[in-house]
Amino acid sequence: MENDRSEEHAHHDQTNTGHDKQSAGHPHDMSGMAVGATLHCLTGCSIGEIIGLLVGTAAGWTNLPTTAVSIGLAFVFGYSLSALPLVRGGIALSVALGLVLAADTLSIVTMEIVDNLVMLVIPGAMDAGLLNPIFWVSMALALTVAFFVALPVNRALLRRGKGHAVTHHALGEGTTMDNRPLVIGISAFLSGGFIASIGTLLS
Known part of the structure; x- marks a missing residue:
C-alpha cells in the first residue's frame, strides 16, 4: 500500500516537473507567437493601406473615402495572410476564414x-x-507605433488561448513560425517606396 502511494507521489512529482518545464518555456514561445501574429497583421495592413491609397488617388477621392477603402483592404489582406498557411495546411477555406x-x-x-x-x-x-x-517616413513611424501597441494585445489573447493560439492549434502545436520573411518584406516595402519617392523628386 505504501509502495503504491510512493509510486503515485513520484508520478505526481514527475508530472508537475514536466508541467513546470513546459510552463518555463511557454513565455518565450508565446512571445515569438505574439511577434509573428503582430507582424502578420502589420504586413496585411500596410499592403491594404497602400493599395487603398493607390485606388483613392487614381479615382481622385478625398482623404475620407480613401482612408475607408484603405482600412477595408487592410482587413482583407490581414485576414488573407493568416488564412493562407491554414489553407496550405489542408484546412478548408471557409473554416480557415472563420478561424x-x-x-x-x-x-x-x-x-x-x-x-x-x-x-x-x-x-x-x-x-x-x-x-x-x-508619406513613407510617416507610414514607417505609424506602423512601428501600431506594432508595439498591438503586440501586448496579441500576447494577452494568446495567454487566454485566443488570437493566433486558435490558428496555431489548428495547424498543430509543433508548428513554428519564421518571422524573418515578414520583417524583410515590410522593411523592403517601406524602403523601396521611400527610395522611389526620393528618385521622383530628384528627377
Whole structure:
C-alpha cells in the first residue's frame, strides 16, 4: 500500500516537473507567437493601406473615402495572410476564414486605429501622396507605433488561448513560425517606396 502511494507521489512529482518545464518555456514561445501574429497583421495592413491609397488617388477621392477603402483592404489582406498557411495546411477555406476572423480581428482593429491616429497627428502625412517621402517616413513611424501597441494585445489573447493560439492549434502545436520573411518584406516595402519617392523628386 505504501509502495503504491510512493509510486503515485513520484508520478505526481514527475508530472508537475514536466508541467513546470513546459510552463518555463511557454513565455518565450508565446512571445515569438505574439511577434509573428503582430507582424502578420502589420504586413496585411500596410499592403491594404497602400493599395487603398493607390485606388483613392487614381479615382481622385478625398482623404475620407480613401482612408475607408484603405482600412477595408487592410482587413482583407490581414485576414488573407493568416488564412493562407491554414489553407496550405489542408484546412478548408471557409473554416480557415472563420478561424482568422476570430484570431485577427482585435489585433487588426487595434493596429488600424493606432496607425491612422499617428498619420493624422503627423503634419501633412494624410495629404502626402505615394511620391512624397513624407508619406513613407510617416507610414514607417505609424506602423512601428501600431506594432508595439498591438503586440501586448496579441500576447494577452494568446495567454487566454485566443488570437493566433486558435490558428496555431489548428495547424498543430509543433508548428513554428519564421518571422524573418515578414520583417524583410515590410522593411523592403517601406524602403523601396521611400527610395522611389526620393528618385521622383530628384528627377
